[in-house]
Amino acid sequence: MAVVETECIVLRSYDLADADKIAILLTADHGIVRAVAKGAKRLKSKFGSGLEPLSRVRASYFKKETRELVDLDRTEVIESAFDLVSSPEILTRFSYLIDIMISLVPVEDPDPAMFRMLGACVETVRNRPETINSVSLYFEAWLLRLAGFFPSWDICSVCGLGIDDGLGAQVAADFQLICSRCRRSSGGDTLTENDRKTVARSRRQSPEAFSSEVVTEDSLTKLSSIFKRMIGRATGSDRVDRVLQAGVHVQR
């Protein structure tokens, strides 16, 4: 049995039988782990507020080779998310983002970039809650990239040439792009040069820098709807559509 001590972000926790809870943690260096927290439902549990979603905690757990679930030994809160989850809008949005992360990311697949990305998104929204819409878009783009579901948007899938500045592009059914020279039908979403610049910016900037620059409401809505469809296809569920409908009511 191995003892692991690592920093992590709590993704979700839910009640198990008796006094126990299950916590899903995104760890800094072991990917997503599912942990049993014995006695966590008791009033005076040793985990205290260390299982609240989006909290950054230092955790130690025991891992047996043969079991997927690990035994959580203790958690120590580094940064609580109490302020964040007390806003229903932000809670709803992050709960959707966490949901798609759990659906798309395999368990115990170490990905330090995923950990940094989530941490930076939480931090940005904590400092400036009004950035939630652009941070959501940023998160969706990165989740798709890191999970390997984002096609290359630099080249046209028909002629194979780079899509130069100034050209528009059409999003095909497989989410690849078709340049305006090759475009045959008028169906599907069309990306402007600006839409593509926004996506390119999300790839090289931090969420803080990304959300500091203006993204037009049009661009935000269009790109987010495309990403949600990509995520829906990748997870093979219609849950994203329902969340998308709920998200329409969330205002900036």
Ligand SMILES: [Zn+2]
């Ligand atoms: Zn082309």
